[in-house]
Amino acid sequence: MNTIITISRQFGSGGRTIGRMVAEKLGIPCYDAEIIEKIMEETGFEKKFIEEKGEHTNMGGWLARAFAEHDFYGQNTQDYLWTVQKRIVRELAEKSDCVIVGRCADAVLGEKEKVIRVFIHADQEARAKRIVEQYGERPESPEKRLKDKDKKRAGYYQYYTDLKWGAAEHYDVCLNSAHLGIDRCVDIISSLY
């Protein structure tokens, strides 16, 4: 049974950096949003998915497209991407132990693998500093940007998982990366592996 470390994180908390450092320390792969999107493109998952759905749906290709051009056989684009992502996350988890950052992996996995669920957060001030310095965000109102991003993440997560994003009880460990420091977070998470 593979062990998967999932990292949910507030925007600007350094969760992705922590995920990469944990993976490096443990010698296992780390998949984040960018990498998973790249996999989606490279593997032609989209094509395969559409073909499969096409075989099983009552509402065939041209009819579905006629109803809504941005729909994929009755699913809207977001639902479609959710389904694809979920399958990719599950396939990655079946391959080997790994770290997965974001993508609601904590809610998607758990039946076939041992999951260590982590949530990383930090004070607003520390996150605002981080997104300006490290992510190259514009310094105008980073607070608003943080609020918008977190609101979207929370909404997306809740919509697809029926769980409350950032509620301590959903995770094995939640850490404040600003108070504890990135290195200590990496140590704590690695020690749970």
Add this chain to the structure above:
Amino acid sequence: MNTIITISRQFGSGGRTIGRMVAEKLGIPCYDAEIIEKIMEETGFEKKFIEEKGEHTNMGGWLARAFAEHDFYGQNTQDYLWTVQKRIVRELAEKSDCVIVGRCADAVLGEKEKVIRVFIHADQEARAKRIVEQYGERPESPEKRLKDKDKKRAGYYQYYTDLKWGAAEHYDVCLNSAHLGIDRCVDIISSLY
């Protein structure tokens, strides 16, 4: 500046046990609900508090009591206990480094001390088992008992602190004691001291 470890916890999660073990490991005192109540009785805090309030309130003793027998000079019993508790928690924090379990200490402290805020939780099944085995609760519907106790704690906390109990972002570290085990929780918390 004293360092105070505050432990908030879901009912039946073993938070009190973890607090005591952390304190023992670090060689500092641990104050939990029972101990704080005992201090309240022993120090005659109640008497002192009433005398003080009596000097400053416009609505003197007999009049206040006439309006509501369970009121203490305009405060109801719960508000009164909250004020006393808050003062005792602050006095304890001024004395020395320590662990404080419950009593909203995480929200009360922070101005004059370095606070390490911890939240301990666990799966419902593990907590139900714990309260029957260790706390001697009756085995009939421990789930309902857990729900009631947590609801009360969350409501009390939110009412007096304006914060959401169990939201990861309020704490430095949140740990699932059932998945991680009591000993590992103790190790992680002690390592932050």
